[in-house]
Every structure is written in C-alpha cells, then in structure tokens.
Amino acid sequence: MSSDSAGNRNSITLSTAEGFVCGGIAACIAVTVSNPAEVAKTRLQLQGELARGGGVKVYNNAFDVLAKTWTNEGIRGMQRGLGPAYAYQVR
Numbered sequence: 001m002s003s004d005s006a007g008n009r010n011s012i013t014l015s016t017a018e019g020f021v022c023g024g025i026a027a028c029i030a031v032t033v034s035n036p037a038e039v040a041k042t043r044l045q046l047q048g049e050l051a052r053g054g055g056v057k058v059y060n061n062a063f064d065v066l067a068k069t070w071t072n073e074g075i076r077g078m079q080r081g082l083g084p085a086y087a088y089q090v091r
Contacts, residue, residue: 028090040066
C-alpha cells in the first residue's frame with residue numbers, strides 16, 4: 001500500500017451540485033436544532049422592550065421561555081419562524 005491511498009480508501013469525491021445539496025441539508029438540520037434557542041432569545045428580547053413600556057414580565061430565563069412555550073404552544077411554538085430560517089440558509 002502506498003502512502004497516497006492509505007488514508008483515502010473510502011473517500012468519495014462529490015460533484016459541485018452534490019456538495020451544494022449536502023451543504024443545504026446540513027444547514028437545515030443545524031437550523032432545526034438551534035431554532036428553539038433563537039425563539040427563546042427573541043421572546044426574552046421582546047419582553048425586555050415591552051417591559052420598558054409597562055408590560056408584564058412573563059418569562060424569568062431562557063429555560064422558562066422554553067418550558068412555557070412547549071406547554072402553551074407545543075412543537076409549533078418551539079419551531080416558530082423555521083420556514084424563513086430555512087429559506088435564509090438555502091438561499
């Protein structure tokens with residue numbers, strides 16, 4: 001065995017289109033996993049803005065946001081805004 005093929009026995013070369021598709025799939029998976037954290041962050045930021053105007057504080061921390069969102073809205077609430085996030089990643 002030569003040193004050139006020792007580490008590349010199972011390597012596959014992807015075409016440009018295949019690399020693009022794999023990158024898009026990876027980006028969509030990453031967005032799906034990280035989207036609940038984005039939802040929590042956005043809700044906490046909006047709560048801070050509304051509290052300045054006399055609004056009621058609903059959430060205590062990010063975990064509280066996730067728990068209340070799951071209880072009141074389910075998976076749709078946790079993944080709110082997922083469509084535009086996919087469109088942004090695949091553009």
